[in-house]
Amino acid sequence: MTNNKDLHVAVVGATGAVGMQMIQTLESTDFPLTKLTLLSSERSAGKKVMYKGQELTVEVATPDKFEGVDIALFSAGGGVSKELAPEAVKRGAIVVDNTSAFRMDENVPLVVPEVNENDLYNHNGIIANPNCSTIQMVVALEPIRKALGLSKVIVSTYQAVSGSGVAAITELKEQTKDILEGREFSPKVLPVKGDKKHYQIAFNAIPQIDKFEENGFTFEEMKMINETKKIMHLPDLHVAATCVRLPVETGHSESVYFETNQNGISAEEIRELLTTAPGVVLEDNPAEQVYPxxxxxxxKNEVFVGRIRKDLDQDNGFHMWVVSDNLLKGAAWNSVQIAQSLLKLGLVSK
Amino acid sequence: MTNNKDLHVAVVGATGAVGMQMIQTLESTDFPLTKLTLLSSERSAGKKVMYKGQELTVEVATPDKFEGVDIALFSAGGGVSKELAPEAVKRGAIVVDNTSAFRMDENVPLVVPEVNENDLYNHNGIIANPNCSTIQMVVALEPIRKALGLSKVIVSTYQAVSGSGVAAITELKEQTKDILEGREFSPKVLPVKGDKKHYQIAFNAIPQIDKFEENGFTFEEMKMINETKKIMHLPDLHVAATCVRLPVETGHSESVYFETNQNGISAEEIRELLTTAPGVVLEDNPAEQVYPxxxxxxxKNEVFVGRIRKDLDQDNGFHMWVVSDNLLKGAAWNSVQIAQSLLKLGLVSK
Incomplete structure (x- = not known):
């Protein structure tokens, strides 16, 4: 059991879109840490960051920086995690990794605390934080699965550019200005940094997030499919996803069709299940135009759910609209929640 | 059979977003008319419009203006159609109506020429042009239905603001500028002109198009559901829709999941069916990041289809991404196509 007086937390990727939110979330939730180490690439090292009125200097992430660290929150890209997470674990830290590097590793729990907090007991040093679009969907689906079972999910996403990092946010804003003022522009970041082609995102919709797999699905779509099965412990769940990038700065939305294992359920019963569900806020009043x-x-940290309605043909089928802040519940907040759960369950040893 | 030398066409709603596209489409397709009458509300009457180098004055739409008109293209709102379309028919015109006023009337054919051109033979003076989001979907689905049958469709839309008229386009642009320049703004048009509340569309996604029905679906969603069944002559087809408005000026996109009546079909076979389909352009090469x-x-007048892939769990299930210009194939071009079909089939009598 940890003595909270001595809790040392590190954030790797401290200057990125998610890393900055992690630091803010640690501060706003008054996370019981006594030392905070901020790490980044060489390029961003030296930057100053305020934490609870104190100025911290971002340092270069190297293996020895994890000496004495109890919990390391990683969000600096899959490459950095693959290289440095094992080094952090070797030095006694528990890693909460926000990249896709270890998510499907069967020795690594993939955790959304509202859904499968107990999977943390099986960790071997690394815990994976799921993909942003997966997290908000499983938070909304879990209370339904628990009560009624779940057999099928078909989701189409409406994803914000901040999921692709600070450079994508800048690109959206600059490109929008260029278009409104009639200037030429040349896309450089979206849909995927480092992919062959880049497309206009301002006033457009791009049906590609992450690279394509052999089966025609993108890696983002396969993440939603595989991670949902793993987190919900439903290996045989039918899941399909279509992931689309929009000119929205922050906040992912999802149009989710799902089928339960029971017939004769009403939309009102689904609404009731979600009213008391952890991490969910129901925003569903069509008469007053209330929806997320x-x-x-x-x-905000919560997952917002609305537009719940029963399918007109399929008795066990329903539609809903799920929205959340992809940098918070989709990333930073879920990572900090995992750290909180680790403390609560007594899994951080000194 | 019409003598094309004497063809008199009227456009009702000539100064609206769709009306302007109708006039342009009549001109660009060199529609064989000899007289063009442009009609509008009192507010817009008197405006000058160029047609083939000639300046035409927009006149107030009154019943007597349809004297001698052979084909009247209506796009001035359901109220105007309900009042004036019967007057036009009484005076011998065939009405092609782009509003929802008569679409579900069993005496009115609802026509997408690539799908059900022959339904025009059953017209009683009025022919309805379907909802924009329905049209592009059925053009993509029809070649598949023809070859393999069709049992289920679940669609999530990504719709442009121009579907809501010129005022919505202006609102998107002005609001975007206000946000980028840090000014206050107050939404007045979207999601639905005349509904109780209005919401920010710039950098947002609004899951409401048209007003809500009792069953929790919006009217736009019910249009997609009911019109698809009528146009495709599949009253028992399972169809569900979620319609969402995006900060896109023009061009609707759709994430479509569908099930055929045959197992063992590959995505490549679906692609082949669409390669030769009328009105469809296949843009589907993930390796080169080619998608609509x-x-x-x-x-452009065509319907663009890509991201075709076989569902990973359902052998007869497929996903695709369908994009089209909602003002052209979704409205003006489909209306002019109907007029062309009426001439081709000899259905315009003098």
């Missing part, structure tokens, strides 16, 4: 929207979800 | 996007569809 990304601009309203920004800065 | 709204900004590329603007100004």
């Amino acid at each position: 929207m990304p601009v309203n979800a920004v800065g | 996007m709204p900004v590329n569809a603007v100004g």
